[in-house]
Amino acid sequence: MTGLSKLRIDGRRLWDSIMSMAEIGPGDRGGSCRLALTDEDRQARDLLVHWSEEIGCSISIDDMGNIFARRAGNNNDLPPIVAGSHLDTQPHGGKFDGIYGVLAALEVVRTLHDNEVVTEAPVEIVVWTNEEGSRFAPAMIASGVYAGLFEKEYAWTRTDNDGISLWDELKRIGYLGELSCGDHPIGALIEAHIEQGPILEKNKNTIGVVRGGQGQRWYDITIKGQDSHAGSTPMPGRRDALVAAAEMISKVQQLAQEYAPDAVGTVGELAVHPNSRNTIPGEVFFTVDIRNPDDRVLARMSDSFRQQGESCANRHQVEISIDEIWHNPSVQFDQACIDAVSESASELGYKHQTILSGAGHDACQICRVAPTSMIFVPCAGGLSHNEEESAEPEDLEAGCNVLLHAMLKLSG
């Protein structure tokens, strides 16, 4: 393994692979729409499998649809050193979120293949199913099952807005593998990803050495008032569910500002019933997402939000139900994996910093059962979950070189 310090990935080939992948399920405005387990997701998976098999990888698929493409090492009894992320996107998603991590892993394996480098431990590319959670909530469901955070039966029975189950769609697109999810060993996992935030760009750093991830809580909120005529119902007697919801949306915003600068809070989804312009809304459903790196602060935010819900219900004479559907505590990555990334970045001469992940990632699940870390690269304006998401080829190349050398360190 000497002389490998000069080894570099092919930045142009990496970029071209990302652009080819983006042709599957293109968005209206230059991004991607490739929701989990749709036909487009199947095509993306098929392409990744095809590319992996071209360079001699063997494919395993588990019963959550996670794909492991393995390049054998000298000692195949060792657990593999794994890199990857996800191929599904938001409805109006970008070309890089998730995809970069998978194709950077592919590029690392292609580089090892081209240079006939044989690692001690096997090396693998992983694709995790339904990371986004846009089609099937909650997000990161398949890495969550792998890490023992969700029951497999629970995950299989999640349904999309049309009532179609995750299991049905896994089966339909041919990615319901026989391997039981969680049984496939992982010696270490490194996930490369765009930052999806503005920090690296602001600090003019190329590499973020991620030390862990924020704690996160998701809520489903239902407000029940009374639908009534918009013209002839005087203001005082109204039980307007949308007016109450509007107040709570503003409260979520205020709550996040109160715990600045680390806290965030978002209402991303909302539905009004009966949704008619001259009827006072009798019912509103919406989602709340709050995050903080400190689990104690997150718990305080949660308590405060519930209290605000109660007072809002009294003030507007509506019923408010607040259902916490997901609680993901903050995570701390593995020091050896963090060091492998940090040292690689230093050796390669890239400007880098430690950073915390604002978003949830599959790595934040897997780190509970296997040594894990992440590599961040900048994206323009910190913009993500948006079709205009954009990253520089040079930064993507740098992150992939860091991934290559971190994996070489870990795989021996």
Place this chain on the structure above:
Amino acid sequence: MTGLSKLRIDGRRLWDSIMSMAEIGPGDRGGSCRLALTDEDRQARDLLVHWSEEIGCSISIDDMGNIFARRAGNNNDLPPIVAGSHLDTQPHGGKFDGIYGVLAALEVVRTLHDNEVVTEAPVEIVVWTNEEGSRFAPAMIASGVYAGLFEKEYAWTRTDNDGISLWDELKRIGYLGELSCGDHPIGALIEAHIEQGPILEKNKNTIGVVRGGQGQRWYDITIKGQDSHAGSTPMPGRRDALVAAAEMISKVQQLAQEYAPDAVGTVGELAVHPNSRNTIPGEVFFTVDIRNPDDRVLARMSDSFRQQGESCANRHQVEISIDEIWHNPSVQFDQACIDAVSESASELGYKHQTILSGAGHDACQICRVAPTSMIFVPCAGGLSHNEEESAEPEDLEAGCNVLLHAMLKLSG
């Protein structure tokens, strides 16, 4: 026409007709779902036509689908004295809103028929198309075309949420008549209706003698921000369209309270894009409905709302477009028609009061081209546009007796 002062309608028959009509397009919770120009609306129209023909009425249908069922008088050169309302409902509508006015008119004609009373002028039952505006905006579109407030071409080309046009649906259900809308003469129009507000109930009055209707403005609002990742986008840089919308919803509420007690303001419809729980909403569409009996106050409310929109756009760094899609000035009904209602209520010994209509009604359109008034009866809790809308048989009977005698006065 002497001795007619003792004539009374059959309250039981009126009630039974309302209940039979409610069986067409029943709601989940005891109300009705009979959107304009659906198969259910066609069935309701067919039933009304059938009942009218049973008692010898002749049917005319105009090219907006308005139905006129005519009972001949002694002098058929006189323009007819017309009563009626609409048969379409809100998505979660009640059994009485609109339907009562049509079936009270039918009951009046049935009573004249049973008692072999021949009026001087002909008497007619009218059904106006798409009063609610739930399927095709704006509301009261067909009475609006009749009154010259909308171009017929504009009305025909309105589409529902599936992009289907009003004209296509008129044709499909067989109610695109040959008579040009507006050509059918109206000597006077009286519309009986549930109050849809709490005033009569509160004052323990049976009859509301309606002197006019509120001015009304409808807006379509689109807010454009930027969709971005909910976890990794710090609060300060966000351009969250839903947070801005929430602030404007609260402002609509405050604006109506500021001009208490007559003003009302409602956001009834709202849609979020991309509507994903971990993406900051990049775009929100919503509707605003503001009403006031004084057109100058309504204009001040409108100005104030637009100013709030501008400051909200600046504060949240979003673009807000405010499109006024409809402006219906307040109306004053015809004094002779108001008197006919008021005198009939007195003669019949019903407790009554003058009242202003908070809701828009077909009568508020027709009054611009023909002498018009309305009769209100109480509904439980003032609740309407709700499946639990409810009215007492005795009150409905009283309103119908007032309608009978007002029509007798007007038809000579």
